[in-house]
Amino acid sequence: MPALLPTENLLELLISGVFTKNFLLIYFLGLCSFLGLTKDMGSSIGMSMAVTFVTGMAAVITWPIFNFILVPLGLEFLQTICFILVIAAFVQLVEFIIRKHQPALYRSLGIYLPLITTNCAVLGVVLLNAQQNYSYVGSIVYGISAGLGYGLVMLLAAGIRGKLLQRGVDMFGGFTGAFLVAGLLSLIFVNYFGVIQF
Amino acid sequence: MTDRPNLFSEFAAGIIKNNPVFCLVLGICPTLAVTTSFENGLGMGLAFTFVLLGSNVFISLLRNQTPPIVRLPIFIVIIATFVTIIDIVLQAYLPPLYEALGIFVPLIVVNCIVIGRAEAYASKNSVLPSIADALGISVGYILVLMLIGGIRELLGTGKITFVMLWLLENGQIGFLELATLHIPIEPATIMILPPGAFFTIGSLMFLFKFMGKKMSERRG
Amino acid sequence: MxxxxxxxxxxxxxxxxxxxxxxxxxxxxxxxxxxxxxxxxxxxxxxxxxxxxxxxxxxxxxxxxxxxxxxxxxxxxxxxxxxxxxxxxxxxxxxxxxEMVLPRVMPDAATFTPVGGEEEPVYYEAYDDAGNLVGYAFFVSKEGSQGTILLAGAIDLDYNVIAITVVRHSETPGLGAKIKEPAFRDQFLGLSVADLHLSPEGKIDAITGATISSTAVVDAMRTKIGEIQTEVA
Structure with missing residues (x-):
């Protein structure tokens, strides 16, 4: 069983989550929300914060389930079904609590929560954590860094797309433009952060 | 069978009018991530077909037995079951494909197309139309995956290998190589890497929209 | 409400x-x-x-x-x-x-006997038709750049590599995926543990642009053969 305390280099894990293994641009996870929400800076910020929170918390919850229940019982093959149910239950619970106790926060963040259950970034984080056998602390750090990397690209793309629209540059129309922006950003990430092996 | 033309139109709608990638813009993540080759595109498409067909049939069968209050958990359990089945089956019978697709097989569970069809179609229609719908959407999806995979493989490695799923000589099911096509250009590795995926789908989507516009202009 | x-x-x-x-x-x-x-x-x-x-x-x-x-x-x-x-x-x-892969790496052997390990055997002893021990076959897996690489290999009684096959992998086509190709694999044949390093330290040339994948294969082979040596001794 992987250890509770970090056995891996946490800084390296953080950098890899944000840059070299960026969820949106390198792993292609969470692209639906990327296409839909980067038209608008406000919703990009809201979604990024919500995703970072959920990926972090999903790592916190699923690690014990995987390592204390599924692995000892030899039920690793049930990981997908367990993880998605736990995430769905957790997201519903958070939405419920926020709406009841923090109406202001709910108005700015809560509306993005239902979208997160079907956001592959969250399930992707927990599946990768299980696959890579990270320690408990390591998997939480990886969860948060994946969310941060997602947020970084969301904000970059929202900024670029906003500027393009402002200048009236919309020659390719919505989705095509979004893909080209993503492609160019991805080119930067691939080259500068050493994804190509040397 | 008065139903037949109806079923066929449901099937055909999935390929062009409701094409999951170009028109509904759903299920983009695996479309880009696993399409490094023609073979992987086809494999992902077939895995997806199994899940969509299975979940559509069962959700449609159970549509009158599903209390609205527990609708979502039931959908998730059904979809996740089929995803897990195809995941462990691939691992045993097609290990090379299992390794190539990686976590994108379990991720079919959050593929917006599957849950979208469950919610929008299968939970409201009877079994036969649901099957037609699942097949149509799947064929549309497979075509897109093979197209993008083929383009990236061709430009990225300078050759493309056409395959199909077939019973091999050793009695196992696997990919049978049909033909390999070489093109005399210097391969651009960038097409295999992530940016190539974005550029390919961006250009294709532009073409698809452009052709659609031209067609509707001609008709109008 | x-x-x-x-x-x-x-x-x-x-x-x-x-x-x-x-x-x-x-x-x-x-x-x-x-x-x-x-x-x-x-x-x-x-x-x-x-x-x-x-x-x-x-x-x-x-x-x-x-x-x-x-x-x-x-x-x-x-x-x-x-x-x-x-x-x-x-x-x-x-x-x-x-286990059906084993005869492919050691065509000369007739039977394979698993040795050691609780869930998976550490290695297999290979016997020919006459029942003589002719070498050892093994499976070894290691993280590459994109996912797990599973190798099957065989060594003779002097622990020199006589076969290596990539059973499954998910490396980048055109780069890391070249570990499958004979140009890379054939370099291993006849080598002993001491030579199983990337050059100049050892005798294996890495694939251009795919150092991580090459290193993973070489390291996996070296570790496993070393393990078998201690196990047999």
Whole structure:
């Protein structure tokens, strides 16, 4: 069983989550929300914060389930079904609590929560954590860094797309433009952060 | 069978009018991530077909037995079951494909197309139309995956290998190589890497929209 | 508003219930396990669900709540059963199938005897038709740049490499995937542990642009052969 305390280099894990293994641009996870929400800076910020929170918390919850229940019982093959149910239950619970106790926060963040259950970034984080056998602390750090990397690209793309629209540059129309922006950003990430092996 | 033309139109709608990638813009993540080759595109498409067909049939069968209050958990359990089945089956019978697709097989569970069809179609229609719908959407999806995979493989490695799923000589099911096509250009590795995926789908989507516009202009 | 909140609580309960069943059903499916677990969950869920449905739809018979719980329980039970059965079948197939690779790496050998290890053998002793020990075959897996690389290999009695095959991998086509090609694999033939390093330290030239994948293969081979040497001695 992987250890509770970090056995891996946490800084390296953080950098890899944000840059070299960026969820949106390198792993292609969470692209639906990327296409839909980067038209608008406000919703990009809201979604990024919500995703970072959920990926972090999903790592916190699923690690014990995987390592204390599924692995000892030899039920690793049930990981997908367990993880998605736990995430769905957790997201519903958070939405419920926020709406009841923090109406202001709910108005700015809560509306993005239902979208997160079907956001592959969250399930992707927990599946990768299980696959890579990270320690408990390591998997939480990886969860948060994946969310941060997602947020970084969301904000970059929202900024670029906003500027393009402002200048009236919309020659390719919505989705095509979004893909080209993503492609160019991805080119930067691939080259500068050493994804190509040397 | 008065139903037949109806079923066929449901099937055909999935390929062009409701094409999951170009028109509904759903299920983009695996479309880009696993399409490094023609073979992987086809494999992902077939895995997806199994899940969509299975979940559509069962959700449609159970549509009158599903209390609205527990609708979502039931959908998730059904979809996740089929995803897990195809995941462990691939691992045993097609290990090379299992390794190539990686976590994108379990991720079919959050593929917006599957849950979208469950919610929008299968939970409201009877079994036969649901099957037609699942097949149509799947064929549309497979075509897109093979197209993008083929383009990236061709430009990225300078050759493309056409395959199909077939019973091999050793009695196992696997990919049978049909033909390999070489093109005399210097391969651009960038097409295999992530940016190539974005550029390919961006250009294709532009073409698809452009052709659609031209067609509707001609008709109008 | 009460109505709305209750819905969420019910949803949560349903999800947790379904999860509970799935976790508890062990891969060894027997009708008794499934029924037993189903019964436990039924008892656990019936009260809260009855309460919720009673509160939400005043006047509706309590039987509806039982129906909801029963359906959810049933679906989860069927799902668990289907999954466990598939898993058992494929596991048996996989164990038999992986060993079918062995004759490919050591065509001269007739029989293979697994040695050591609790779940997976550390290596296999290869015997020829006459029953003489001719070498050792093994499987070894290691993380590459994109995922796990599984190798099958064979060594002679002097621990020199006589075969290496990539059983499965998910390296980048055109780069890391070249570990499959003879140009890379043939470099290993005849080498002993001391030479199994990337050049200039050892005798293996890395694939251009795919150092991580090359290193993974070389390291996996060196570690495994070293392990076999100590095990045999």
């Amino acid at each position: 009460v109505k709305e909140e209750l819905k969420y609580v019910a949803l949560l309960l349903g999800i947790i219930g379904a999860l509970f069943i799935l976790i508890l059903v062990l891969p060894m499916v027997t009708v008794t396990t499934i029924l037993g677990v189903g019964l436990v969950v039924l008892l656990l869920e019936i009260l809260p669900f009855s309460y919720i449905i009673y509160k939400e739809n005043k006047g509706e018979p309590i039987v509806n709540a039982i129906g909801t719980v029963a359906r959810l329980t049933l679906i989860a039970m069927v799902a668990a059963g289907a999954l466990s059965t598939t898993y058992e079948t494929t596991q048996a197939y996989m164990a038999a199938n992986l």
